[in-house]
Amino acid sequence: MKKYVSILFIGFNLFVYSQNKISGTITNTKHEPLTDVVVYIEKLQKGTSTDENGYYELRNLPNSPIKITISYIGYKTHVKTINLQQNDEVIDFMLDEAVYKMDEVVISTPFNKLQSENAIKVELLKINDIAKSGSPTLIEAITNIPGVDMIAKGTGVTKPVIRGLSMTNILLLNNGVKMENFQFSENHPFIIDEFGIDHIEVIKGPASLLYGSDAVGGVINTVKERPAPEGKIIGDYNAQYHSNTEGFVTNLGVKGSSKDFYWGIRGGLKTHADYKDGNYKFVPNTRFEEYSLKTNIGLKKTFGVFNLYYDYNRPKLGMSVGDVIPLVTKKGREPKYWYQDLTSHLISSKNTLFLNDYKVDVNIAYQLNNRKLQTDDSKPFFEMTDMDLNTFSYEVKTHLPSTDKSEYLVGIQGANKTNRNNDAPNHVIPDADVDDFSVFGLAQYTFFDDLKTQAGIRYDYRSITTEAEADKEAIDEDYSNFSTSIGATYQMNENFLFRTNFASAYRTPNIAELTQDGMHGARYEQGNPELDSQRSYEIDLSVHFHSKNLMLDLSGFHNNINDYIFIAPTNETTESGDKIYKYAQTDAKIYGAEFITDCQPYEWLNLNLSYAYIVGKQNNDSRLPFIPQNKLRFNIKFTKEKIASLTNFYFKIGGLYASKQDNPAMFETETDSYFLLNSGIGTDVKWAKQLVSISIQVNNLLNEIYIDHLSTLKGMNYNNIGRNITATLKIPFDIK
Incomplete structure (x- = not known):
């Protein structure tokens, strides 16, 4: 290096x-x-x-x-x-x-193209839409994107799902940096929030060509907010109140920019009490809180742009498990028993150098993560967990000389991860080291101005070594894999666009899957050191139509996965009677489709409808775990640029219908269908010469009593959250 x-x-x-x-x-x-x-x-x-x-x-x-x-x-x-x-x-x-929708530039793909020019399917969600969603977490907000869902243990512990794949099958990026937060379990969330971002980009489908192992199902990239305009110092204050959880969310940011230099700082706080379901019954220990701090500095010169970022997050997440039920007898806010105490520091530097016809991106990052599981005073010390995961990563990408018809990129990526257990003797995973190195190349070429093709190849090498423990043998394994991708977009005419992509991807088994042998949460999990790398081969096809006032998008995908890694219950039990869950492999397939229509028949009226259909099963027709229900969403929005002293006024009403999931995996149960109705209203007003944005969002307006198929509280017979009214306030301001 x-x-x-x-x-x-x-x-x-x-x-x-x-x-x-x-x-x-x-x-x-x-x-x-x-x-x-x-x-x-x-x-x-x-x-x-x-x-x-x-x-x-x-x-x-x-x-x-x-x-x-x-x-x-x-x-x-x-x-x-x-x-x-x-x-x-x-x-x-x-x-x-183009009244219906703006075509956004995507920066998570290699050549920073418009969405319509990418062979890979990418969806965007702006920060304003996230703030107005009424969701208590970032992950819940992005489930409004068709094909994206979440596994949840209440409102605080959430894991994203993209087209039926989750855990270490997908990556979450903080401004291009792979987040490493012990994400091997459904109870271990990514440590990230929505503060200080401009928008989110979601790549649906295999993306190992760009990001290496673990990008089998897709990628979620949170993109940082832009610097202040040159010569200005500006800021904004944001506040939210959630009625159901009595939750407060607040953050304040200030940023400035001169000719060559820019900077920014932002801090935030979230605090939520236990949520109530549609029966007005509180769900014990679903409370959570989080503190965060984000800073950045940047230098822009004619020979390059240099950025340095620091992100700090400190969430405490209550865990609604069986042992905590007798201890939490009334609704509360502060986590006291059975909660995850997490700390994340991320220092990253993103730089671009200009060398005549060449551009070179040099990015490095260092993450320091600590995970503690605090139980309760009645439990012996050995049931506590205290782990450090430190990750150094680097990336060098060179954009070769290009023409109007062609672009080329070559690069290297690498990382070193170290997991260390501290004083708490309960080792969910052993002390371990993981080393990654990869080299890749991509090209894009345009034929006849209407046919844009993209192709690439990548080689990855990974080494995993672990320390031997009393109940775990040492692991010393090397893995190497090739990934490829080839795709095209064809602009048939001004209105029709066709997109296709074929991609291969892979995932090496993670440390937990290789080594676990003990209680993890409420079940006994046993790893398998003989696991092979998981391979994925997916084909995507989509057709896109748009006119001045109408957009239609239909996409289908078929993902064949060789040696799919999953955990399932066995007929074995421990001496204490706990059922043993073991990691195993099988060939599987996941396929489905997504449909989106967006119509604006009048300047003041917008209609949106989407449907996501998905099937996941093993080759013997047994169903895969954590496959979401098929979901239909609709949204009707009325807007008016000016009403009296109000500007940018809107009123919306929408809904979600989740069909019955009657094809559960072997250790799941069927889930009934449900319907949720949502509504929202908002506007900008001038108050003492200051612009103020206010909005109110009501989710689950009818206070529906329901359980989502991906709720891990389903086995405890706890329903999902009931009616929640979210009031949002944003005050932008100028200092200079």
């Missing part, structure tokens, strides 16, 4: 310094100037907006190919690659109307 870094720093002598400027005018098809159009260069973290004459200007740009994004509500997003060869260039843009 040191050799690569040295080569990159020697390259500083080759940088070309410049004072390039681009400017121009942005109009609509009637040649009318557009005001407040966002002009942004993602790689440079640099942007501006047009004035009343539609004029924009960006200075201090490198002599290197860069992508400029033009976005404006009600118009098609435009992305153009420019290669500046002189000090001052004039580039004008004409935008076409």
